[in-house]
Amino acid sequence: xxxxxxxxxxxxxxxxxxxFKALKDAGYRTEFSASGVPTVICNNAEDIDKELKxxxxxxxxxxxxxxxxxxxxxxxxxxxxETAETEEKKELTA
Numbered sequence: 001x002x003x004x005x006x007x008x009x010x011x012x013x014x015x016x017x018x019x020f021k022a023l024k025d026a027g028y029r030t031e032f033s034a035s036g037v038p039t040v041i042c043n044n045a046e047d048i049d050k051e052l053k054x055x056x057x058x059x060x061x062x063x064x065x066x067x068x069x070x071x072x073x074x075x076x077x078x079x080x081x082e083t084a085e086t087e088e089k090k091e092l093t094a
Contacts, residue, residue: 019064026058037067045072 020038023030029041042048
């Protein structure tokens with residue numbers, strides 16, 4: 001019997017969680033957006049096109065055809081990273 005592809009309105013939360021976990025396991029920085037869509041955060045905005053191809057391939061292997069997002073870093077993301085780096089440097093010097 002043929003496997004039926006799920007329509008977008010039939011995609012459940014568990015499918016989104018599986019996609020989120022698979023992306024995270026593949027080494028991507030991921031988050032859920034406000035609407036519950038798995039979103040990959042790229043380090044640079046220029047990397048989005050390159051990353052998008054590999055993300056699509058990964059999700060296609062999972063047979064996930066729902067919504068997902070790819071975005072560049074926000075200013076608040078950079079502040080969080082800089083704060084973490086500063087704290088690590090302080091710990092190393094102490």
